[in-house]
Amino acid sequence: DGGITQSPKYLFRKEGQNVTLSCEQNLNHDAMYWYRQDPGQGLRLIYYSQIVNDFQKGDIAEGYSVSREKKESFPLTVTSAQKNPTAFYLCASRTRGTTVEQYFGPGTRLTVT
Amino acid sequence: SQELEQSPQSLIVQEGKNLTINCTSSKTLYGLYWYKQKYGEGLIFLMMLQKGGEEKSHEKITAKLDEKKQQSSLHITASQPSHAGIYLCGADNQAGTALIFGKGTTLSVSS
Numbered sequence: 001d002g003g004i005t006q007s008p009k010y011l012f013r014k015e016g017q018n019v020t021l022s023c024e025q026n027l028n029h030d031a032m033y034w035y036r037q038d039p040g041q042g043l044r045l046i047y048y049s050q051i052v053n054d055f056q057k058g059d060i061a062e063g064y065s066v067s068r069e070k071k072e073s074f075p076l077t078v079t080s081a082q083k084n085p086t087a088f089y090l091c092a093s094r095t096r097g098t099t100v101e102q103y104f105g106p107g108t109r110l111t112v113t
Numbered sequence: 114s115q116e117l118e119q120s121p122q123s124l125i126v127q128e129g130k131n132l133t134i135n136c137t138s139s140k141t142l143y144g145l146y147w148y149k150q151k152y153g154e155g156l157i158f159l160m161m162l163q164k165g166g167e168e169k170s171h172e173k174i175t176a177k178l179d180e181k182k183q184q185s186s187l188h189i190t191a192s193q194p195s196h197a198g199i200y201l202c203g204a205d206n207q208a209g210t211a212l213i214f215g216k217g218t219t220l221s222v223s224s
């Protein structure tokens with residue numbers, strides 16, 4: 001089955017530690033995205049990548065970093081510089097171009113204490 | 114920058130009743146997407162609207178895009194407990210490189 005895998009489902013970290021969230025897709029999509037979801041806030045775009053070895057900042061990129069070394073993979077690192085990292089993180093992908101739906105992974109809930 | 118406003122923020126309806134959720138954009142919409150989300154899960158794509166006046170239906174859910182392409186509505190007929198969840202509208206950003214989303218509408222259906 002084609003789809004997007006995010007792991008783990010739940011992640012717990014201590015404040016001050018960096019943590020990397022995994023996102024893998026086997027849909028052969030060029031574009032991949034990371035969103036953050038907080039209660040009552042909807043989805044906010046963190047980073048996106050239209051092609052391998054290239055990525056752009058979204059609306060709330062501060063305190064996050066990404067890499068896109070392979071078409072299938074788009075890991076997100078939440079650094080210690082992110083002031084409020086506890087949230088639900090969603091990865092998505094789609095074929096390049098507009099008016100094409102995005103497919104979403106199941107999400108990772110990160111809790112930092 | 115473009116913003117999407119959804120109303121209402123939350124909704125409680127009795128099973129069997131009809132309901133409507135609205136999504137209003139600050140700019141012309143070139144692609145409007147409706148998604149559904151169960152709490153703590155990923156988003157499930159429902160429908161995409163592109164043309165002014167366009168209307169699409171799937172089972173008991175109908176979505177419309179107004180002629181001016183700045184507002185969309187999602188209508189559920191004869192609601193069921195399975196319709197409960199968070200409904201989000203999304204739109205292509207100005208550069209066409211990513212989707213932006215409204216804050217969502219939480220729907221509860223009481224039996």
